[in-house]
């Protein structure tokens with residue numbers, strides 16, 4: 001099959017692991033020159049070497065997307081090495097952020113927003129400012145089903161993803177006249193943390209397609225959005241989730257069962273929260 005991204009330079013943040021890694025590797029196989037960006041420098045280097053080992057072209061640039069100076073370095077380095085950037089995937093994100101709302105605090109909120117939402121903004125800002133002056137490009141953000149259907153115990157994370165979707169639409173509208181397309185992927189329950197076979201089976205039961213996703217499941221939609229086949233697609237959220245959002249119940253409910261809700265006491269001595277009913 002012909003390579004679909006040959007000649008393109010692509011930055012993938014969060015490229016050392018999980019969804020970002022799978023997309024970086026697939027982009028490399030599709031002929032793109034890949035800049036693997038991650039706060040995990042060693043991991044990013046290993047992914048870049050893997051892409052080169054498979055016959056592709058890649059470099060690693062250690063980046064903390066929550067810090068403007070670090071994002072500036074990522075883009076400066078990319079432009080110095082390759083002279084352009086055509087595609088950016090903003091997959092860097094803090095996951096495993098569960099905390100009940102009653103136990104939330106400012107540091108929890110700020111840390112998650114710094115990476116998931118501000119990081120997406122900072123990277124998009126540098127990308128757009130280059131692309132607008134050089135004939136356009138493609139930006140792909142990474143949202144979550146939590147943007148529109150609440151996870152239990154994940155208010156800060158879900159708020160960042162709602163922000164990512166609003167930001168994606170706003171960027172798409174502002175940047176369309178400059179030939180820049182901006183879309184977002186909505187991953188379903190993707191096995192990026194090495195789920196046990198039991199966990200996969202249990203979560204799979206609540207997913208219409210009957211299984212959790214693997215990181216590679218995300219890559220076809222990413223290639224499509226990055227390619228000229230999506231030349232008239234902008235401002236869209238593309239769910240790659242085996243049908244989760246189309247159905248009534250998220251399997252992630254099980255990650256934070258009611259039994260983990262804080263046991264606060266009411267002043268009148270009544271139990272403050274309802275008992276678990278159906279998980």
Ligand SMILES: NC(=O)c1ccc[n+]([C@@H]2O[C@H](COP(=O)([O-])OP(=O)(O)OC[C@H]3O[C@@H](n4cnc5c(N)ncnc54)[C@H](O)[C@@H]3O)[C@@H](O)[C@H]2O)c1
Pocket residue numbers: 013014015016017018019020037038039040043063064065066090091092093094095115119142143144145186187188189190191192193
């Ligand atoms: N896995 C899922 O089921 C799922 C579902 C919905 C959305 N998502 C989203 O997909 C994206 C990727 O998630 P994943 O499951 O692949 O997670 P992951 O933990 O496997 O990968 C995330 C990567 O981001 C990097 N990272 C973290 N903080 C960073 C920072 N400050 N600067 C740069 N890099 C940083 C990590 O080092 C890691 O390599 C996230 O935005 C996540 O919210 C994942």
